[in-house]
Amino acid sequence: MDPGDPAGDPAAGERRRMGQDPLLLLQALQTLWSTRERQQLREEAWRGFAALDDPLAGLLDMLESCRGQRGEGPSLEAWISHQLQCWLQAQPRPSLAQHSLRLKQLQARAVKVLTESPPSLAAPLASIFQLQDADRSCLLAHVHRLHHEGRFREAATLGATLKLQSELGIEKMSVPLLLQDKVALVERYVAGFPELQRRLLALMDSWCQPGFDIKDVARQYPEVSSLSLEKLSPKVLSRQVLRLQERYGVAPALCPNAAIQQRLAALRHLCHKRFVEKSLSQENWTDHVQGLVGQSPWLQEQLSQLLVSHSDPVTAAQCAMDLLLPEERLPAAVAVELRRFRLQGRATEADSRLEVKDVKDRYYQLPIPRENVHLLASWEDLTRHEGALLQRHQVVGIDLEWTPVFVAGGRPRPSLLQVAVEGHVFLLDVLALSQPPTGQGAQAFSQLVAQLLSDPSITKLGYGMVGDLQKLGTSCPALAHVEKKILGGMDLLLVHRQMRVANVPAPGVDRARELRGLSLLVQQVLGTALDKTQQLSNWDRRPLCEEQVIYAAADAYCLLEVHQALCREPSRFHLSEDLAGSRRPRHRERPGAQKPPGLQKASAPAPPRQVPVAVAVSEGAAPQVPARAFRVVCDNMLQGLARSLRCLGVDARMLGNGEDHRRAAEVARQEGRIILTSGQPFHKLRAQVGAGRCLSVDCSLKAQQQAKAVLKHFNVRVTHADIFSRCQTQSFEERAQGWGTGHPEKPRLGLSTPSGPQACNCDQYLKVSRDMMKQLMWLSSHQEGPRSSGDEATQSQAVQEPGPVPDAAPEGCTYDRPCRWLQMADLRAETPDMLADGTRLQLAGVPVGVLRTPGLRYFYCCTGCGKVFWDGSHLGRVATHFRDVLESAPSPCEPSPAPSPASSPF
Numbered sequence: 087m088d089p090g091d092p093a094g095d096p097a098a099g100e101r102r103r104m105g106q107d108p109l110l111l112l113q114a115l116q117t118l119w120s121t122r123e124r125q126q127l128r129e130e131a132w133r134g135f136a137a138l139d140d141p142l143a144g145l146l147d148m149l150e151s152c153r154g155q156r157g158e159g160p161s162l163e164a165w166i167s168h169q170l171q172c173w174l175q176a177q178p179r180p181s182l183a184q185h186s187l188r189l190k191q192l193q194a195r196a197v198k199v200l201t202e203s204p205p206s207l208a209a210p211l212a213s214i215f216q217l218q219d220a221d222r223s224c225l226l227a228h229v230h231r232l233h234h235e236g237r238f239r240e241a242a243t244l245g246a247t248l249k250l251q252s253e254l255g256i257e258k259m260s261v262p263l264l265l266q267d268k269v270a271l272v273e274r275y276v277a278g279f280p281e282l283q284r285r286l287l288a289l290m291d292s293w294c295q296p297g298f299d300i301k302d303v304a305r306q307y308p309e310v311s312s313l314s315l316e317k318l319s320p321k322v323l324s325r326q327v328l329r330l331q332e333r334y335g336v337a338p339a340l341c342p343n344a345a346i347q348q349r350l351a352a353l354r355h356l357c358h359k360r361f362v363e364k365s366l367s368q369e370n371w372t373d374h375v376q377g378l379v380g381q382s383p384w385l386q387e388q389l390s391q392l393l394v395s396h397s398d399p400v401t402a403a404q405c406a407m408d409l410l411l412p413e414e415r416l417p418a419a420v421a422v423e424l425r426r427f428r429l430q431g432r433a434t435e436a437d438s439r440l441e442v443k444d445v446k447d448r449y450y451q452l453p454i455p456r457e458n459v460h461l462l463a464s465w466e467d468l469t470r471h472e473g474a475l476l477q478r479h480q481v482v483g484i485d486l487e488w489t490p491v492f493v494a495g496g497r498p499r500p501s502l503l504q505v506a507v508e509g510h511v512f513l514l515d516v517l518a519l520s521q522p523p524t525g526q527g528a529q530a531f532s533q534l535v536a537q538l539l540s541d542p543s544i545t546k547l548g549y550g551m552v553g554d555l556q557k558l559g560t561s562c563p564a565l566a567h568v569e570k571k572i573l574g575g576m577d578l579l580l581v582h583r584q585m586r587v588a589n590v591p592a593p594g595v596d597r598a599r600e601l602r603g604l605s606l607l608v609q610q611v612l613g614t615a616l617d618k619t620q621q622l623s624n625w626d627r628r629p630l631c632e633e634q635v636i637y638a639a640a641d642a643y644c645l646l647e648v649h650q651a652l653c654r655e656p657s658r659f660h661l662s663e664d665l666a667g668s669r670r671p672r673h674r675e676r677p678g679a680q681k682p683p684g685l686q687k688a689s690a691p692a693p694p695r696q697v698p699v700a701v702a703v704s705e706g707a708a709p710q711v712p713a714r715a716f717r718v719v720c721d722n723m724l725q726g727l728a729r730s731l732r733c734l735g736v737d738a739r740m741l742g743n744g745e746d747h748r749r750a751a752e753v754a755r756q757e758g759r760i761i762l763t764s765g766q767p768f769h770k771l772r773a774q775v776g777a778g779r780c781l782s783v784d785c786s787l788k789a790q791q792q793a794k795a796v797l798k799h800f801n802v803r804v805t806h807a808d809i810f811s812r813c814q815t816q817s818f819e820e821r822a823q824g825w826g827t828g829h830p831e832k833p834r835l836g837l838s839t840p841s842g843p844q845a846c847n848c849d850q851y852l853k854v855s856r857d858m859m860k861q862l863m864w865l866s867s868h869q870e871g872p873r874s875s876g877d878e879a880t881q882s883q884a885v886q887e888p889g890p891v892p893d894a895a896p897e898g899c900t901y902d903r904p905c906r907w908l909q910m911a912d913l914r915a916e917t918p919d920m921l922a923d924g925t926r927l928q929l930a931g932v933p934v935g936v937l938r939t940p941g942l943r944y945f946y947c948c949t950g951c952g953k954v955f956w957d958g959s960h961l962g963r964v965a966t967h968f969r970d971v972l973e974s975a976p977s978p979c980e981p982s983p984a985p986s987p988a989s990s991p992f
Contacts, residue, residue, distance in 0.1 A: 201228045454510065490622050717737040815846040852946070856942060
């Protein structure tokens with residue numbers, strides 16, 4: 087029944103005839119509000135609205151009667167206002183004339199109520215009483231009062247709700263919010279006001295100008311709390327400005343300072359590539375830098391400082407000469423070297439070329455003659471070589487090159503498509519073939535590429551191939567979404583991830599640490615890295631230089647040689663014999679969704695891939711990893727996952743609550759761990775540790791589900807012997823908890839260390855018989871006091887002390903660690919409850935009743951923290967929870983023989 091329909095309710099009809107008192111309705115709703123019966127409350131409210139003579143005036147009566155009674159949290163008054171707004175929208179009632187006297191009277195009352203109400207009432211009151219057309223002076227005064235009181239968020243929200251932005255100063259309203267990093271609220275405030283958007287961009291851009299100090303602005307607003315000035319650094323703020331500039335469609339000339347800051351960031355990136363990674367040639371570096379610096383004196387000074395910080399004065403002077411930097415912009419030491427070079431000329435240029443050649447000899451060399459590299463720039467060229475490109479049952483390597491873009495608004499466009507076949511490489515000039523878009527060359531190019539990718543008999547090799555094909559589709563409309571139609575594709579990036587999980591070493595380990603991507607894969611498989619110095623060159627330049635041609639050919643041909651090496655010896659790289667299984671990458675679609683054939687790898691900036699509950703492991707191609715050899719570091723949002731993995735023998739470390747996500751990357755690199763994360767830093771962390779070393783985990787799953795998904799994703803082999811093979815202790819003060827005691831406790835946060843709450847994680851135990859444990863517990867309880875003749879009685883009494891008997895292990899779920907027996911030499915003579923290395927056994931945490939558990943034969947002492955464990959029901963529960971990931975093997979272990987009395991250490 088419609089809540090607003092009083093049919094069938096005689097009392098409602100009587101109220102409607104007599105006109106219900108709004109305060110009586112409020113009293114009834116207050117009673118129901120306390121019961122939290124929302125459906126009944128809504129029905130009563132709608133019946134009450136229908137019975138009121140004037141619902142609008144009735145609402146104001148109710149709100150005015152509640153003055154001074156409003157507290158924190160959701161209020162009944164805001165709920166009633168919202169419900170009346172919904173009820174009015176559902177009722178075919180005539181609205182008040184826009185400028186009628188009655189409406190003006192109601193608006194005056196509503197404005198007064200609004201000035202004394204919380205912000206939650208603003209939206210419904212503005213809608214019900216058309217406050218956008220009310221007397222704006224009172225509303226403006228109220229907004230200014232909120233702003234003066236330091237309630238900046240409320241002032242901006244109310245001003246936007248009442249459409250007062252044009253009459254409020256953009257700088258006054260937005261600066262305090264920007265200082266608090268409330269950019270999203272400022273964006274909502276100027277939404278729909280193009281002039282305000284331009285003024286906001288001009289303001290933010292002025293903060294990006296060289297030498298500007300945001301602290302000067304903050305000092306003008308002492309009432310602003312929770313400052314986030316680090317979010318307003320020129321580097322960060324310029325990104326926001328350029329994002330909004332593109333979103334609002336504003337001319338770039340309005341944001342010159344942000345563009346300057348972006349160019350500075352690009353210069354830093356290029357200097358890192360040239361002088362730190364050494365992955366950019368001097369010629370290409372000079373080409374990009376000249377385009378970025380131009381005639382800007384400030385950028386010339388910044389570049390000079392970057393050169394000095396990344397190199398010595400001689401190298402800096404050589405770069406300054408290539409870039410034609412004014413001598414007055416250079417530091418004194420660099421200027422001296424520059425003058426010397428001008429006097430001596432470039433006599434060392436030939437020597438430098440020889441040195442470059444010597445360096446290049448250390449990289450992967452194209453194994454085919456130069457005449458077998460063919461540049462195809464017309465439809466006639468495509469027709470001439472079509473047979474070789476589309477030969478069935480062959481293997482081809484595919485790669486794409488484009489000129490990098492370092493300024494906002496630019497989109498990289500493909501310049502060259504490389505296709506490598508056995509003995510030949512074809513370089514398809516995308517720029518020449520795609521112009522004009524409807525020309526014969528563009529049609530022939532699109533048809534050939536589509537036919538090549540859709541032929542399942544041709545194996546297509548790539549490294550991140552989907553991202554390349556997506557870029558190709560953006561420049562060639564006929565090839566849009568071609569990445570979804572590829573058949574017979576094998577992305578070696580996915581194979582490389584499997585190798586990274588298995589920690590496949592690379593020849594020349596020191597150099598391999600500096601490599602990444604395809605260059606690292608070539609180093610690991612073929613023994614020499616791929617030279618990437620031409621990767622960031624100007625691929626739009628025609629004709630291409632010889633170095634570019636050789637680089638492009640090698641970039642595609644190396645895929646063929648890597649594939650051949652992997653197929654010859656897959657076990658050497660910890661891959662399955664059926665390497666073809668690797669060609670089916672893991673999809674990002676939700677489970678159950680229909681998946682297109684071929685490659686389906688999402689490209690940046692897609693959200694991080696989260697592991698679903700039943701994710702498959704690359705069709706069985708991933709190498710199997712033993713649980714105790716699998717090492718991970720979990721962020722502080724995945725502590726439950728870390729504990730679950732540790733229960734199964736995984737070496738799991740987790741960050742403390744106060745540790746930054748960047749710490750995970752440091753731990754992963756130093757200790758060879760895989761990062762498991764659940765937050766936004768996934769992309770940053772993955773970039774720091776490489777492919778296959780970082781995984782985003784779905785936080786909506788329970789810890790056990792997360793653990794199962796991670797184990798299946800990395801193909802981790804877990805056996806019954808792995809369960810509790812690592813100590814779970816969270817703190818030395820915790821009560822000893824058995825692997826299956828009848829009173830399992832939830833783990834506490836643990837020790838407070840610089841690295842956060844860490845578990846013991848030790849996998850070394852000492853086995854103790856039940857009789858020996860009785861002796862140790864008795865000696866421990868009496869070592870502080872003098873022994874008397876009643877000691878034996880006391881011991882007997884202590885052992886026989888009544889108490890609950892812990893649950894016994896279920897049938898067939900016993901546990902027997904393959905560890906050595908505790909010996910006398912392992913204990914200190916003066917303190918029999920302490921190991922020789924100073925670790926104290928936590929005997930006080932063992933309940934006396936556990937010694938009477940039927941069938942219990944052994945105890946296990948952790949050598950790392952001294953915690954005592956024993957066999958119990960917890961083992962069976964864990965085995966049951968994880969039975970679908972445990973290797974199919976008999977769960978009970980044959981117990982090792984207990985020591986005979988003669989060989990017992992006591």
